[in-house]
Amino acid sequence: MKIAMIGTGYVGLVSGVCFSDFGHEVICVDKNQEKLTKLRAGETPIFEPGLDTLMARNIAANRLSFTDDLKSATQDADAVFIAVGTPSRRGDGHADLSFVFGAVKEVAEALTRPTVIVIKSTVPVGTNQKVADLLKETRPDLDCDVVSNPEFLREGAAIDDFMHPDRVVVGVQSDRGDEVMQEVYRPLSLRGYPVLTTDLETAEMIKYAANAFLATKVTFINEIAMLCERTGADVKDVANGMGFDSRIGPKFLQAGPGYGGSCFPKDTKALARIGQDNAVPLQIVETVIKVNEEVKRLMIDKIVDLCDEKLRDKTIAVLGLTFKPDTDDMRDAPALTVVPALVGMGANVRVVDPQAFREADALLPNVTWFEDAYEAVDGADAVVLLTEWNEFRALDLRDMAGRMASARMADLRNMYSCDYALDAGFEAYTGMGRKSALLFDS
Ligand SMILES: NC(=O)c1ccc[n+]([C@@H]2O[C@H](COP(=O)([O-])OP(=O)(O)OC[C@H]3O[C@@H](n4cnc5c(N)ncnc54)[C@H](O)[C@@H]3O)[C@@H](O)[C@H]2O)c1
Known part of the structure; x- marks a missing residue:
């Protein structure tokens, strides 16, 4: 099958690469020239384990390519997937659908024959029907089908999730849409992965x-x-x-x-x-x-308590910035609440993260970047474990405690325990929902 993937972000790129690995012929489209330059050079613009190898294999097999030419990419496509962003609209929390409708309009104007338009972006209930209306309005001469195919992959495990999904959800409004999607996902349904077919609104709501x-x-x-x-x-x-x-x-x-x-x-x-x-x-x-906003703010209180309520001129090493390990995505990461608050209270904040620098450098001004956790805690007054990257799971806490001006730990992922940290020479420890040892307690 010939697939055009509009939007080559986390979801579009992973889906496009995996579809090409199924044997489909995939052209990924994006407007971002920086991204395209990297992709054309065989580099992945995001950090996602296993993605670079799979991408290289399918480029070499001539099943995967990248372009900004939406017209040529969509012309012969059996299915055109839309995987553009749907961020929160500023001010009211509604999903901002401008990228989706913008992409649909561009596709409608470019098409030379009817095709199946698949909305992979996460969109509010009723959006796919609006997409169908927009297609009719823009191209009354073409009889296109709209399909809702929300994506459930997790960053950090995206390839595995796509190749071994718990389920695939396909919302359809026509037999042709259904048939094309059964064909697209045949490599998965053949191996027994459930492909659940619903109407458009139900698929949207499931996500x-x-x-x-x-x-x-x-x-x-x-x-x-x-x-x-x-x-x-x-x-x-x-x-x-x-x-x-x-x-x-x-x-x-x-x-x-x-x-x-x-x-x-x-x-x-x-x-x-x-x-x-x-x-x-x-x-x-x-x-x-x-409650989630309160939880993020409580993390700041925990660090303040750990440091006896005095953060000014304290040196705090923060280990991990991304919202979870194995990704470089910083969108809405708790670090974006916690770190600026520490800086705002006068702390000297040092940060370490294996992948975040490219995304986080501009988002977190006034911090000092370190590559190594042990160097970051050298002379520090407290260490905060914020993301459970593997390299932070087996730290030599005795070595760390020995390097610190005052060995205090806020373990916000419960990677260690109070007794373990105190045995290793820490003088204060606070975790999440378990025993802690704060200096002013004793
Ligand atoms: N990131 C995830 O883990 C995840 C998981 C499941 C579902 N989703 C959903 O998938 C959708 C995409 O998310 P994402 O994280 O991949 O977004 P993203 O911001 O990483 O990528 C979107 C891409 O679309 C491109 N784009 C925008 N308009 C375009 C147009 N008209 N033509 C060509 N390219 C265009 C942008 O340049 C960008 O590269 C969202 O609705 C999201 O909610 C995301």
Whole structure:
């Protein structure tokens, strides 16, 4: 099959590369010339494990190419995927659909024959129907089909998620749309992965409901963590005890500094707006959004408490900036709340992250970058573990404590424990929802 992928960001690039690996002929389109230059040189503009190898293999096999020429890319395509961004609209939290409608209009104007237009971007319920209306209005001479195909991949595990999905969701309004999508995903359905076919509105809703549910799970355990701190329970054991229950499951039950990333924050806000617009306020989702903001702010309080409420001129080393490991994506990362607050309170902030520099340098002014965690803590007054990158999971805490001016740790991902840190020579430790040892406690 011939596929055109409009938008070569996280989702468009990973989907395009994986489709080409299925054997489809894929042309990826983007407007960003810097991105295209890299892609044409065989470089991936994002950090995603395994992506560069898979991309190289399919470019070499002549199944994958990159262009800014949307017209030629879409002309012979059996399916045109739209995978452009749908960020939060400034001010009101609605999904900004200008990129989607802009891309659809460009595609409609470029087409020379009817084709299937597949919306892969996360869009509010009713958007695919508006896309169908826009296509009819722009090209009354063409009978195009619209399909909703929301994407569920996770950054950091995107290739694996795409190649081994829990499910593929396809919302259709015509037999032709359905047939083309069955063909696109045949390599997955042949191997037994479920391809769930629904109507357009249901497919759109599945994506938002799934993300909001996961954000709720994360926020629930974060709130339980706060209660554990007050009551002496240990949230890690609580999460384990809950997660062994097959009705609950262990995933998304790790207490941490609040959810971030390119999807949960904007998708929960958009879903809350959809609820309000339809006179069905989603109180749970609205509360989750509010609690998550509070959780991020509580992380700042934790660090302030750790440093005896005096941050001015203290040196604080922050390990990890991205919203989760194995990505360089900084969108809505808790670090963007925590680090500026520390800087604002007069701390000298040193930061270390294996991949964030390209994205985070401009977003986090007035910090000092280090490549090595041990060098970053040299002479520091506190260390904050903010992202659970593998290289931070087995640090030599004794070595670290020995280098620090005062060995204090805020372990916001529960990678270590109070006893472990104190045994290694730390004088103060605070985690998430479990035993801590603060100096003014004693
Ligand atoms: N990032 C994720 O983990 C993830 C997961 C699932 C779903 N999604 C959804 O997928 C969609 C895309 O997200 P993303 O993170 O890949 O976005 P992104 O911002 O990384 O990439 C979007 C790309 O589209 C390009 N673009 C915009 N308008 C264009 C046009 N008219 N023609 C050609 N290119 C154009 C931009 O230059 C950019 O490269 C969003 O709706 C998002 O919610 C994202």
